[in-house]
Amino acid sequence: MKSENKIQTQQLKDQNDDFCRFDAVVIPPTNTFENIDCMEMLRKCPPKYFDLAIVDPPYGLGKRTVKGGTEKNTQTKFIDDLHRTNWDDSPPPQEYFEQLFRTSKNQIIFGGNYFGLPKHRCFIVWDKLTFIPTMSRVEQAWTSFDSPARLITINSNNPNRIHPTEKPIELYRQILKEFAAAGDLILDTHVGSGSSIIACIEGGFNYYGCEIDKEYYEAAKKRIGRAFRRYELFENEAVVKLTALPIKRNGQNL
Numbered sequence: 001m002k003s004e005n006k007i008q009t010q011q012l013k014d015q016n017d018d019f020c021r022f023d024a025v026v027i028p029p030t031n032t033f034e035n036i037d038c039m040e041m042l043r044k045c046p047p048k049y050f051d052l053a054i055v056d057p058p059y060g061l062g063k064r065t066v067k068g069g070t071e072k073n074t075q076t077k078f079i080d081d082l083h084r085t086n087w088d089d090s091p092p093p094q095e096y097f098e099q100l101f102r103t104s105k106n107q108i109i110f111g112g113n114y115f116g117l118p119k120h121r122c123f124i125v126w127d128k129l130t131f132i133p134t135m136s137r138v139e140q141a142w143t144s145f146d147s148p149a150r151l152i153t154i155n156s157n158n159p160n161r162i163h164p165t166e167k168p169i170e171l172y173r174q175i176l177k178e179f180a181a182a183g184d185l186i187l188d189t190h191v192g193s194g195s196s197i198i199a200c201i202e203g204g205f206n207y208y209g210c211e212i213d214k215e216y217y218e219a220a221k222k223r224i225g226r227a228f229r230r231y232e233l234f235e236n237e238a239v240v241k242l243t244a245l246p247i248k249r250n251g252q253n254l
């Protein structure tokens with residue numbers, strides 16, 4: 001058995017001569033969200049294992065990430081959060097991008113303007129409908145697709161958000177609708193609040209996600225659970241219809 005594994009590892013190495021580090025192969029468990037450093041998983045993952053990576057790594061903006069919001073208390077909480085973990089102080093190392101390209105067939109990378117990625121045709125502009133002069137009105141995502149650039153317009157304001165850079169579930173729904181095919185295995189290496197996972201489960205996509213921070217991980221797990229308890233209530237109704245709506249509980253966005 002051990003020698004079979006060795007042969008498989010050697011074959012995978014032979015197929016991939018352009019990565020910088022390769023550990024013994026471990027297949028990431030499908031439809032799983034783990035509290036780990038994504039590099040641990042990526043280094044062991046077989047080549048081109050994921051159909052599509054939709055990722056939102058730290059941009060390296062530090063505390064600038066949350067300055068300028070409207071809800072004073074929420075912003076204060078999130079600035080404290082960034083002091084607690086400092087996760088946005090630096091962007092991922094070059095090895096992260098090498099492993100991401102090695103392990104996935106296609107990629108959508110938020111903050112693509114910060115990472116020196118190769119020249120590309122299709123990028124996504126997300127118009128957040130934010131009209132506060134100190135906050136960015138739009139965000140850009142780099143994609144590996146050879147198709148026209150897209151504009152997605154979705155209000156980013158969710159007073160109940162659990163993460164300083166939480167993206168709306170609806171943003172992931174639209175991205176999956178446009179760029180993923182039924183049954184695809186989706187990778188999110190930096191899950192944060194869980195929005196990507198909720199959109200994957202709703203849309204019937206397979207997924208794998210990880211989040212390094214224990215507090216964000218636990219909060220995201222709870223949020224995912226809340227979203228799907230609601231779904232059980234509606235199990236006899238058309239899920240397709242539901243997925244077109246924001247998930248709400250007592251009139252509040254989750």
Ligand SMILES: C[S@@+](CC[C@H](N)C(=O)[O-])C[C@H]1O[C@@H](n2cnc3c(N)ncnc32)[C@H](O)[C@@H]1O
Pocket residue numbers: 036037038039056057058059087163165166167168189190191192193194195196210211212213216
């Ligand atoms: C920009 S946020 C992601 C926000 C997410 N898109 C959302 O909608 O909530 C980046 C997240 O990556 C996490 N992170 C940073 N380094 C990581 C690593 N090496 N592996 C896994 N997660 C990491 C941070 O804790 C943070 O929650």
